[in-house]
Amino acid sequence: MDLNYYPGCSLHGTAHDYHVGILTVFRGLGVNLVELDDWNCCGASSAHVMHPEASRELPARNLLIASRSERPLLTPCAACFHRLRLCQSLFKKKPEDHRASVITKVEVIHINEMLMKEEVRKKIQEKIKVRLAGLKTVPYYGCLTVRPPQAMNNPHPEDPREMDSILNLLGADVVNWSYKTDCCGGNLAMTRPDIVRKLSGDLFEAAREAGGEVIVTDCPMCQANLDTRQKEIERERKTSFQMPVVYITELLAVAMGLPETRSWWRKHIVDPVPLLRSKGWAA
């Protein structure tokens, strides 16, 4: 199976580990990722507030490039995914634009949607070497991939379940909590760290209360935010969470027994390796 792949800036930068993990896991699942030719910024960080036209045109260009092939466009970054889907929904309301039909036709697919496809799930089931039994995972989706529901099309916008299902498939325990889509403060990462510490701190408290050992996310911004701010928050709240924040693909790689995982763990600030080793898994 071939997919177009739109990494966006973060997967080539701060979330390089996510990028490598995705490539590794999908290779293991027999899915070939073809990086989008000459892709550009999705317009996420500032365009949508500063320049509405740019915020439409930037993702539109990416979609036009993607439309050159029939392949679905895998978009792992939550912000990119959000912009691309929003762009499509804008064009749906502008059928008079000659590009509309082409742009709306592209199948923009989020990593979770991809992993939920029946054939991919089957493949995962076949490839599992290590069941992640006993690992108490906290699925955290963040806000971008589910909202607004009309554009994002998640069947359960208030309670997304894709990662839960995949984690179940891997044999992990999925803890119940009510903060799956609460904001981590990502947008204010640099400008208002105080708000970030409050929002992310609440998430850690809730994850700990729920009995979680590791937060599992699919969003590079959430991962960065929760991982980098954790120490500050611990200091501020005079507590210790020591809660690794990993990507869903990273746990997939562990379950599939892919040795490449070792090459990127050190990118995490809260090191997940001790936790995984304590369960007896190579990491």
Added chain:
Amino acid sequence: MNENVEHKQKIGAVLVAGAGIGGMQAALDLANAGFGVYLVEEKSAIGGRMAQLDKTFPTNDCSMCTISPRLVDVDKHPNVQILTNSEIVGIDGEAGHFRARILKHPRYVDMEKCNACGDCFEVCPVEVPNEFDEGLRPRKAIHKLYPQAIPNKAVIEKAGVSPCKAACPAHIHVQGYLALSRKGKYKEALNLIRKDCALPSVCGRVCVRFCEEKCTRAQVDQAIAINDVKWFLSEQVVDSEPLEIGPAKNRKIAVVGAGPAGLSCGYFLALQGYDVTIFEKDAEPGGVLRYGIPEYRLPKAILKRDIDYIRRCGVEIRCSTALGKDWTLQGLREQGHEAIFLGVGCSDGAKLGILSEDTPGVIQGVDFLRETAQGEIIELGKTVLVIGGGNVAVDVARTAVRLGVEAVHMVCLEDRDEMPAHVEEIREAETEGVIVHNCWGPFEFVPGESGVGVKGACFNKCVCVFDDDGRFNPSFDDQCSMGMEADTVILAIGQRVDPELAGPLGTIERIRGNSISVDPITYATSEVGIFAAGDVATGPRTVIQALAAGKEAAESIRRFLEGEDLREGRETQRQVADPDVEGVVPALRRVKKEVPAEQRKRNFQETVVGFDEDAVKAETERCLNCGVCSECLECVRVCQPKAICHDELPEEITLDVGSVILIPGFDTFQAKIKSEYGYGRIANVLTSMEFERLLSASGPTEGEVLRPSDGGHPEKIAWIQCVGSRDVTCNRDYCSSVCCMYATKEAIIAREHDSRVQPTIFYNDIRAFGKGFEFYYENASTNVGVRYLRGIVSTIKEEQRTKNLLVSFRGEDGTMTSESFDMVVLSVGLEPSQSARKLADRCGIDLNRFGFAETKEFTPNQTGRAGIFVAGVFEAPMDIPESLMGAASAAALSGELLSEARNTLVRGNAFAEERDVSGEDPRIGVFVCHCGSNIARIVNVREVAEYAMTLPNVVHGEHNLFTCSTDTTVAIADKIREKGINRLVVASCSPRTHEPLFRDVCREAGINKYLFEMANIRDQCSWVHQKEPEPATEKAKDLIRMAVSRAARLEQIREHSFPVVPRGLVIGGGIGGMTAVLSLADQGFEAVLIEREARLGGAALNLRRSLTGLDVSAFVEGLRNRVISHPRIKVLMDSEIKDHSGHVGRFSVKVRNRHSGEESGLEVGAVIVATGGQEYEPTEYLRGRSDKVWTQTELERYLYDEPGRMELVKNVVMIQCVGSREPENLYCSRVCCGTAIKNALALKERDASINVYVLFRDMRTYGFKELHYRKAREAGVIFLRYDRELKPVVEEVGVGLRVTVFDQILRGEVALPADRVVLSAAIRPHSETEALGAIMKIPRNDVGFFMEAHMKLRPLDFASEGIYLCGLAHGPKYIPETLAQARGAAARAATVLSKDVLQVSGEVSVVDPELCASCLTCVRVCPYNVPEIDPATNRAYIEPASCQGCGICASVCPRKAIKLQHHTDDQLLAKLEAL
């Protein structure tokens, strides 16, 4: 009926669809007015939603207690026919003569036979969520909807055939045996398998599990290990008794071949009672099972176990006797075998047809397996090559491993995924060391060097096994080949029928080489009387397919012998169940333990270890009960009256009716849609309906409010209002009308149940607009301690440790707050029931955009299709009393349409002449009921009946399985006549349900119905003393002794009757009174209308437009013209009631003309009070001091009649609740919010630049009025809320006015300039209400409106029979509501007027004038105002026609001058003395 249609004579029957409280009202009103009624209900019982509720607002009456007498009334009514589990499919024809097509879904229980004893509920192994308890506890697949359900009969729920059963070729009741196994009923489970499968032990080992492939569970995690459960069962019950065998038929059948097909066919024929002989060529029976499948997969002992069982069932098996050698088919016939079954299998290995295939070292797999099975030693050498990729090839390979071969290679054409062998088998083979080579096809064998044996084989690469059409047609790459060496090559590429059978089979038609050609359904061959199935007909298939085919062939042979059609009914397929798997928690499948490969490959022992009990438990628990009923047939086994019929089919019937009333009720909003509230995933978030069940004494927690998460007692409970109401985001922008009040009720009751509960209600507006609601709400907030918070809840988060709920909400001032609660209840809105859309479509009526039935304001309850009426929540969200008014209104509309056909289709019971027993000594017959096993299991009924015989006056005693069954009641009547019994005592269940039945038995037997007494030895004895049979038996004796003692003192009571005056009276000529009188007249009765004023029209004369813009004046004018010109209506203008006496059916009224003073008398049978109301004249807000302060009616009048007054008006401020919702007038006037919006919109329409402000306390635009509220906001009307304690202030400023009000959002005072201030003044009862109430002795409430008999269930009646009410006299309401209530009152009156005579119950109080001291005690205490002092005798007199038989007067009479007949002191004392 057809004749009726042709002659256009209307049909005097009505179809009422929906048997909730509204449907029952319509049905009873029509049935009591002389129409036949078909009451069609989709569920298995009547009662609808009200039966589910705990209490009802605003009286806090128990819902079930108030509804259940009505259930019984409907059940017992001779003119009401209840059709449950039924739906309307279509309605043809037109008003007056419809033909309705009704689909009756099967109940699977014969209603005639079922006695609801409940034995079946106990044995049913399938538990599913109980929908009546909103899924909070389970019920069985066979069940009653709720304990008081009517009809009081069991029902089986089936969702279709479970996929596992459908997938199994033999249709084994898979779900059934899983369910039985779950309950540890292993013997029953195995017997269930045996009903469809001749070889359960064998199947448990070797079945290929078609069932598991279709298992729904696989959609969640993995299929259930079904076959492993079967394996376990076959080990548990080794020597079970044979199934019940049919009576011996003495007809001989020959079965050829003792393989799976032959054994199966023989087995099923033997079960029917036929003489079956199986002829087998081999030395032992089993065929391929014995000689093909290796021992390590199917031990011979297991096979023998199953075959022995078949022998025990009567099948004779003769071995070592072969067709063609020892006998012929013709010979079998000559020996008297009337039918022959051929199950000779495929025992011959197929050949490749390639070079050197005949080399001695190349052998056939089937031969190899057979010889091994027979214990022969075969020399294989060190390396074996197995050709083939199927299960036989795997068997061969693994057998070779066990025989010590060093290297076993399997070579096959298919790639790994295409291999026909079972994946598990291949995997096991590989772990034992077999090496599989895929995609190779042999083209040549290489003979051994010295011509001895074989050396190896040569292969070509196979590139494709199947062609484009999917047929087996391999293609090879000749360029790519390989050779493999081997000492032995074993071919396992397929089998065929033994060619040697060609001769003996004679002329029987053959296909595909030499298979026998058979009919795919009947398995008949080309020769009459000869059937064939299994591999011989199909080529090699699986064991289960052969078993299934053998079973089907057996059925054909039976039909053949009995002369039945071979094919009939065998091709129809039942629908396969497809359950929803959402929310199913994953639980992984158990696997059997494998013997380590190293250990198992050395011998022929079984390679796996079967399940233990724990594993079976775990696996069976995973079953999702797809078909709901598992068809385990346990209910059939225990049902003593033989009422269960699993094969029942749906049936379509047609009903001829004159009109149709649709009243299908509602569903509650699916709370999951508003997923921010977490319903369905957060344990302690419930819906209000679930909370009702928690509160209910008959609910899952018996009335204790417990948290689902931990069973703890919640203290802080929050209600969230408007979940699925007033919400555009989920397309439900209407108000559901009832939630504010039911939430208030639930909060009050929760606190009553547990004083620690602290209720909080989050709301938008409190809509307490109904009668008594404002007081109820006020009381809840000030006295009960319910906290009301105006605010919108945005999210609910679950705290994981405590499972408490963090509720975040936005308060009125805009601040966000969070608060923790122990439980949250979502006040879910009402929407039309799921089936309503379908129903509307089938009936050809229009729906609005929400799916409610479309009706117009001035024609409520009427659809676009004449003769089809609607009521209840199907029309709009409404509460119970309004549903009842609408239902009665629909009944009146039907009565108007069908008046000419009244009393044409009613049934009455004709009884024998009553024997006068007054001079006889008591001769008592006692009948003791087993109630199936309900009573008999605990109470020794025989002993009790014998004991009864010893009691004084008892001349007969007996005990019966079901006293209430039709045959027993007939026998009782016979016994009464035969033995001259003159008092009947039945010891069984409750008189509530069964007294009417046994009274009818008395009447049938020719004795007075009051000569019956009942002892409740079930509800009050066997049910409550289940663990103490002996004391229970003694108690039953006590109860019977008491009953007998009273029975001896029972007296016959003659019920007297009197003629009804066939004329109705309506007091008040407003739109309510006019509608009521017109309805009476249109229903065919004479009617008199009395109006005080000189003009008909009442309060509506002040109105110009309705909320939707209809012309009220024109409507009133139309009504007036019809009333005046109606031939059956007499109108008395300027008149009032001066005197009123008499009773239902015969009232005397004195009417006085207010001008002339002339008085006249009037005799009527029923009275409708419609005296109306009037607008309050305010004194507040400068009213009366400034001509710029108007009331809403003034504004409305000026808008339409005097538009000149509106000029220069630019700013209008409306003030709501003027004179309403004040401590001294604690009620809501209901219509003012709608009126204000109506007039505000009219102002905006006149001139959009006019500023309109509405100062309100709560906007009470319930139902679809909410849409107008929204429209007003969109039109720019500004709504500002004020508190009762902080009222707006109106001042004159210059030439205008200024209104100052505290703005809740700005948190400050706002001054509004006003050219006009418009007051929404309250509605008060008419000034003459008090005087009329006194004359007629009808009560009023504390604010002066007339009081109906019961606020919930009797909104149209006064407590005094024969007097009804409607309109503003009852309370404030909108025009459509008045119209519905007025028609409803007419329907109620028709139940009296339609009768020639009224029967008076014998259970009434009678005064002994000799003893009466005229102390007036009875006059004062009677709640119905019946006793009076007769001026002629100066003694108290109780009119029997008015007496309700409550007995209060009898109990308080100081001189004991009053006795309540049939409940006399001596009768009751006799009971006590006997104790």
